Amino acid sequence: MSVVFLWFFMAWAMICCPAVRACSVCFFGASNDSSSAAIRMAVVCLLLALLAVLVFFGKFFLDIRKRQQLIPKKM
């Protein structure tokens, strides 16, 4: 029963409150707002830092794989 109520509540909210339908990162649909643009650029900046670290780890794991092939097997 409570699940049905929840679905009805969500449907009602989606129809009656435009803010619910708005994307949570673009400030209620104001995607041209300076805050939205700023958040997007900040996320890109953070992703670049993350990418640098992931590339470092990826290269490190590839390097380990390459070295593993050079080590003679004991058995």
Place this chain on the structure above:
Amino acid sequence: MSVMNTAIPYTVEARPETGLYNAKLGMWLFLASEVMLFGGLFSAYVFLRMAAAHWPAGSSILSIPLGAVNTVVLITSSITMSLASAAVKERKFDQFKVNLGLTILLALVFLSVKSFEYGMKFSHHMYPKTNTFLAIYFALTGVHVLHVLGGLVVNAYFWGPGSRMGQADPQRFANRIEIAGLYWNFVDVVWILLFVTLYLL
């Protein structure tokens, strides 16, 4: 072989799988986490700058000559740190002491210039709460200053009481200086980024 070397292998020689000794691998992992820390702070800077209706030019608030002096000081300290690392690998302890001593001295010069800069701001009633630019300026440079302080303490230890290891276990000591140098170079690179973003852009 000491008990410690038996318990934790590859403290001196590189592991065959990674090509790195344990401490160097640990330092690279630490630096990866540091990249994430400063990445987050730089993202905050990008957000604040782009969201602001008006953003002051760095040169109108900060002193570019003082920032440039600090940049030269830190780059020079990176060179002396590398020379210290090279000297200790060749067992030239006198040269090592001179170069690491210079690195410590240059770090102190950097901190003195920075504290002078902070003092100037405070004397003009410019605090982190004054505006968003100053808030992110103090946050970014403050975190960087803490990193410089940390490196200074480590380098001072290796120059002073820690240098005894140079006689007892020179290879391990050389490794320690090498990874301290890695950290110091990272701190230098972060400052160059800070100087460009805060002072010049």
